[in-house]
Amino acid sequence: MDKIRFWYMISILGWLTFPTFAQDTLSIQGCIERALSHNPSIKNAELTLQLSHLQHKARKADRLPTLTATMGNQYAWGRSIDPSTNGFVDQQFQSVRGGLATQATLFSGLRNWYSIALARKEFEINQTELQKVQNEIQAAVLTQCSRVLYLQEILRANQEQLINTTELAQIAELKWQVEKIAEGDLLKVKLQQATEQADLFNTEKMVTDAYLELKQLLALPLETTLYIRNDSAPITFAPPTPSFLPAYAYQHPAYQTSVLRMEKTKLAIQYAQAGRYPTLGWSTSYHSNYSNANTQQSWEEQVRTNRSYGLGLSFSIPLFSNGKTTLAIQESKLLYRQSLHIQNIEYARIARIIIQAGYTQQTAYARWQSTEQAWMLAKKNYELESLRYQAGRTSSTEWLVAKNLYIKAQADKIQGYYELFLAIHLLGFYQNQEITF
Secondary structure (H helix, E strand, C coil): CCHHHHHHHHHHHHHHCHHHHCCEEEEHHHHHHHHHHHCHHHHHHHHHHHHHHHHHHHHHHCCCCEEEEEEEEEEECCCEECCCCCCEECCCEEEEEEEEEEEEEEECCCHHHHHHHHHHHHHHHHHHHHHHHHHHHHHHHHHHHHHHHHHHHHHHHHHHHHHHHHHHHHHHHHHHHCCCCCHHHHHHHHHHHHHHHHHHHHHHHHHHHHHHHHHHHHCCCCCCCEEEECCCCCCCCCCCCHHHHHHHHHHCHHHHHHHHHHHHHHHHHHHHHHHHCCEEEEEEEEEEEEECCCCCCCHHHHHHHCCEEEEEEEEECCCCCCCHHHHHHHHHHHHHHHHHHHHHHHHHHHHHHHHHHHHHHHHHHHHHHHHHHHHHHHHHHHHHHHHHHHCCCCCHHHHHHHHHHHHHHHHHHHHHHHHHHHHHHHHHHHCCCCCCC
């Protein structure tokens, strides 16, 4: 084995043994699980959900009464009013006043109730938004993993093709030296070898770039060495029923979000209308004070003697608010009508995507079958032409034609497989089937 072939065999073995020594070797399922627990977009959606949960609890807390404690300390000199006797004194004194007060809203035109309902609806929206983000990240990871696996297959194929071409280039070199072929035939083989080397370097760069994008989705450090293995079961194809596919749009998180937003705008109309109703509130208070200007009574006696209690009811009727309430109601109604259109648009968009995914799967399956057959024929033709070229029964031109047809057929076969692989899992994903491998 000469030096050139030796080094290319070493590169092949190095690539094939790479998974064993990789720092992180993950399956597609492992990538999805990693993304669900570490992706920044999902983390952000989870924090938004927690924030809306706290806001919902805060709106519910508005129904409870408030309790306030007050304490004041005053130093006075000159002519002042003694808080204990309410009379004027001309001496320096200190007084302390403290108390408790509580108040609550008994009725506010149901604004508190609608405020709680709106906060609850926002919490539900953020729940579906979280599911939507999770779905988008899972689909993105699945797509990127498929791209990585596809490029890895292409890279292995390029390496194998380059080894075969290198071997034939050595044979062509020997034939040229003994003048069995023209120099032009030798140059064609060497040109093919150089072209395949350039394709190999380009594919290696594409693999590196694909891994970088995948690491970002998985929130892995970019310097991490990562390898993706394909542990999925063999492809099984079951043609979908196109007439049933649009029904899955109603279960899609994006459509559910549009429904919840419509319901929220409907609640917002009632919240705005509640601004026309009166409000009723109550309050209670307890206060007492002490002054050192009163030397006749002790601290305890003054606090007991100066106690005061209060109980109050307040009733307010909104007579005129500069038209703001009416404008708020009109705005809410327009937003509600707009949300109905958005809901219909979202359904049409998702239904179209699902139907397209169904037809894409059927087309991918048909293409995969044809590319498999074309690859087998091209491989057989290439092997025959290689034998004929080694035996000196064909020219380098005919061998190169067979070689390039084989390279293209092999690339099409690999691409067809991963297109079908991705189409099957994405359609199942749109049908609310869990992505498992």
